[in-house]
Amino acid sequence: MTEGVSSAVTSEEPASSGKWFCSFCKIEVQQMPRNRCQTKTDVLALEIRTQLLECQYLLLRLYSSKDSGIFCPNPCHTVEGYTDFIDMPMWLDKVKEKLASDRYSTVGEFVRDVNLIFQNCAQLHKDNRYGKMGQKLHSVFEENFKNVFGIEQ
Numbered sequence: 181m182t183e184g185v186s187s188a189v190t191s192e193e194p195a196s197s198g199k200w201f202c203s204f205c206k207i208e209v210q211q212m213p214r215n216r217c218q219t220k221t222d223v224l225a226l227e228i229r230t231q232l233l234e235c236q237y238l239l240l241r242l243y244s245s246k247d248s249g250i251f252c253p254n255p256c257h258t259v260e261g262y263t264d265f266i267d268m269p270m271w272l273d274k275v276k277e278k279l280a281s282d283r284y285s286t287v288g289e290f291v292r293d294v295n296l297i298f299q300n301c302a303q304l305h306k307d308n309r310y311g312k313m314g315q316k317l318h319s320v321f322e323e324n325f326k327n328v329f330g331i332e333q
Contacts, residue, residue, distance in 0.1 A: 223329045224288030232279075234328050235290050239276055241324045242294070247313040248272065251297055265304050270296040287329075294321055 228235060242248055252272045255262045262269065275293050284290045298321075301314030325331070 218330050218332065220331050223331060224286065224291060226287045228279075228284045228286055228290060229282075231287050231329075235279060235284075235287065238294075238321065238324055238328060239272070239279060242272060242317060242321055243276075245317055245320050247317055250310065250313065251301070251317065255300075259304070262304070266300045268296060268300070270300060272297065291325070 243252070250258075254269065254271055254274065255266070256269050270293050275290070275297070278284060278293065279290060284293075295318075298314050298318035302311055305311035305314065
C-alpha cells in the first residue's frame with residue numbers, strides 16, 4: 181500500500197504461534213482510545229512522539245479509503261495550474277514523509293496539515309465530484325480522529 185507500512189507489521193504476538201499481526205489493527209483490538217473524554221484542544225497540544233502510533237493509524241485509515249488516491253501525490257505535479265489557486269499545497273504523501281521524518285512536534289501540527297489537504301480541495305473543487313470526495317475523506321478523518329483520541333462529543 182505505502183512505504184513504511186511494513187514497519188507496522190510485527191510478529192511479537194502471539195510469540196508461540198509465529199503468526200504475524202498488524203500493529204495498526206492492534207489499536208482497534210485494544211479498543212482505542214487509551215485516554216477517554218479528552219478535549220480536542222488537549223489532544224492537539226500533545227507531543228507527537230507520544231502519539232505517533234495513533235497518527236500513523238489515522239494516516240493509514242486515510243490511505244485505505246476508496247477515494248484517497250487523488251490526495252496522495254503532489255497536486256502541483258498532477259493538477260494543471262494548481263499553484264495559481266492554492267498558496268500552501270499539501271498531500272497525503274507529504275504528510276506521511278513529514279510524520280516519518282519527525283517534522284511534527286505536536287498532534288495539532290499533523291492535524292493542521294491533514295486539514296489543509298481538504299481545505300485546498302474545497303477551495304479548488306467546490307462542489308464537483310473531487311470536492312465531494314474530499315468532503316467524504318475529511319469526514320472519515322474527523323470521525324477516526326475523535327474515536328482514536330476519545331474526543332468528547
